[in-house]
Amino acid sequence: MYEAIDIVTNELYGIDDWLKNCENRKEGLCRVCGEKIYIRADKSENTKTHFSHYRDSKCPTIEKNHRPFAHLNASELDLENGKIIKGKVAEHSFLIFEKCKGMAENLNAKEFRDLIDFATQKEVWNYKGLTFTYVPYILLTCREKFTKGERNYRKSDFYFVFDPNIKNVDELWNQSGKKQKLWKVDCKDNNVTEYSIDSALLPIWYEFTDEYIRNKFT
């Protein structure tokens, strides 16, 4: 992991800025699990200085702690809402695919169909109170990991996790205080990429063009 929250300033720093700004502090907090992590400067030339969890950590960014699908439960189901969500998914499936692909590089259509099938098997659509906003993020957690494959389709394997403090995924929208984030964990170097859960379906790079055309025609 290459970022940590500084306890003194409460800022998130990448390792290089940390070394410049955080004096001699050797410990920060993991932004995923909130546990303490420490600076580790391995002698090996291949390993960059990074932050590491302590040995007894339960953080899901450590692959052996990752429990895929354990969160895919709901306290209650709502079949009526499920119908509405499924209708929207069917209507906007390509944009959902594109949004997922923006986080899971080189996501292919077959993988996307597998995500949909797995979510269907888990009855995700019927989780009470589910809104369309959460759909792409939940889908990305419907696969143990995305592998680079034999042809090095991706640079490395990765997987996605939600706030480790949630037991069932519906706590994200039913309980306050749960981090509205999804993290991608790179299996090779444990690098973590953070995504905020938002309702936008258009990629950021297209928003200007979308608005440009709307303003012209409406």
Ligand SMILES: [Zn+2]
């Ligand atoms: Zn952690």
